Amino acid sequence: MSNTFTIPTPEDFSFRRSVGSHGWYDLMPFEYDEKRGRLTYSYFSSVSRCAEAITITRRSGSLTVNTSSATIDRPEARAVVRHILRLDEDLKEFYESVSSHDGFDWIRRISAGRLLRSGTVWEDLVKTLCTTNCSWSLTKSMTRNLVEKLGRAAADGRKAFPTAEAIAATSAEFFRDEIRAGYRSPYFIELANSVASGDLDPESWLCSDLPTPELRKEIKKVKGVGDYAADNLLKLLGRYDGLALDSWLRASFYKRHNREKACDDKKIERHYRKFGKWKGLAMWCDMTKEWFGEIE
DNA sequence: GCGTCCAGGTCTACC
């Protein structure tokens, strides 16, 4: 048995562009039916201590949420939807910044810039580790294995991302053999142990008072997290000072702005410096401009 | 079929 409720959305919110803002929609436990405009997400409820699955569709001015169980905790489900689609994030300042620069005014026009994220910082951190030094297909494979082999099932059978406790209960050998995480395996175990024991609380980074450079240093203390991974996670925390440069982003910049020739990162940094604390988001939008067609 | 390269990088040792 399931139930349904609605959530109003901000005026400058685009469901399709938020979901498709980057590759997260393609990683379990997200499932995206683009034709039907339907996003499904499963999460582990801290209220019911069970996995819950929600399906989100867009209606004019609001989102409709269908749940996998009738007893789901609605306030928590609402909070999860607001969090993953960043309904409470105020991008007014960002839109004002990009609107004053030629070639970037489309961002406000199509309401781009809200980056899809997972229900917890823990989940985003692990997924970000899964993106390092590998192809996208391997990232998908590792996250699929994590969910299928360690996640708890909701009423409809869909599985949530595993908790730190579930991962801490495994071993580096399990990660090598079953998750196919290779040399990253001990990093996952160390991180899970640290979160499960309470020594590390990634969720606290969401409302940290630390200036971004210091928070970045904190995040980089996690083994396996370097410059790219830290900046990527910071973007998901709502801090866009860093560019989160990886091989795809660099190649995209060379193609668009440097006559397809490689250059050092300082040149890329200079190109987006004018956007100040929004430069990471401005660059991401710039590099993914063609993803949504019909812009010009 | 086989070998090589490299991808949404990071760590460690060394200078």
Added chain:
DNA sequence: GGTAGACCTGGACGC
């Protein structure tokens, strides 16, 4: 602080 080499995996590519 900067750099070289090692590190898992799996898909793409050339032969």
